[in-house]
Amino acid sequence: MKIIFATGNRNKLREIKGIMAGEDVEIVTASDEGIDVDPDETGDSFEENALIKARAVYALSDKTSIVLADDSGLCIDALGGEKGELGIHSARFMGHDTSYDIKNREILRRMADVPDEKRTARFACAIAAIFPGDGREVVVRETMEGYVAHEMAGGNGFGYDPVFYLPEFGMNSAEISAESKNLISHRGKAMRHISAIIKETM
Numbered sequence: 737m738k739i740i741f742a743t744g745n746r747n748k749l750r751e752i753k754g755i756m757a758g759e760d761v762e763i764v765t766a767s768d769e770g771i772d773v774d775p776d777e778t779g780d781s782f783e784e785n786a787l788i789k790a791r792a793v794y795a796l797s798d799k800t801s802i803v804l805a806d807d808s809g810l811c812i813d814a815l816g817g818e819k820g821e822l823g824i825h826s827a828r829f830m831g832h833d834t835s836y837d838i839k840n841r842e843i844l845r846r847m848a849d850v851p852d853e854k855r856t857a858r859f860a861c862a863i864a865a866i867f868p869g870d871g872r873e874v875v876v877r878e879t880m881e882g883y884v885a886h887e888m889a890g891g892n893g894f895g896y897d898p899v900f901y902l903p904e905f906g907m908n909s910a911e912i913s914a915e916s917k918n919l920i921s922h923r924g925k926a927m928r929h930i931s932a933i934i935k936e937t938m
Contacts, residue, residue: 742805782862808861861922878925
């Protein structure tokens with residue numbers, strides 16, 4: 737079974753392949769298939785944006801593979817949650833070309849005076865699947881709950897992992913191993929959820 741994953745983010749692709757390791761699937765990117773499309777993410781939710789990306793890739797595919805697309809982000813309650821300054825705008829926060837080191841430092845600056853009990857946050861991930869043949873669409877969403885840390889820590893992960901504190905580990909997301917993260921992460925849970933649906937369908 738071939739899955740076309742609608743992402744140009746190599747970090748995300750590596751994480752997806754790690755999550756799906758051991759499964760009898762071939763995971764390729766849209767660009768691997770010669771599909772060059774970058775639709776505007778104009779949705780009001782992670783689910784809508786995931787579908788926008790999946791539909792754009794599926795429309796240009798040969799319609800014989802499953803197309804998956806995800807939309808994910810960091811939702812910080814004190815900064816407006818899903819529709820706040822980050823949330824569905826996480827990748828665009830402070831501009832696409834701004835480094836995550838700068839973005840993470842800005843988050844810590846804005847959260848500097850927020851007490852621990854109000855630093856609640858979560859990573860959310862919606863994954864949309866479009867199936868070959870009838871073009872049936874399925875979308876799932878999962879989260880990873882935690883807090884905004886008081887300082888950056890860790891060299892693993894990517895994006896906002898260095899400022900996301902996981903109380904069950906007593907560490908930031910960027911400090912735990914990739915294997916541990918895949919078991920509990922928003923993307924790991926969403927991929928396992930959509931994988932189970934795919935298995936039921938095929």
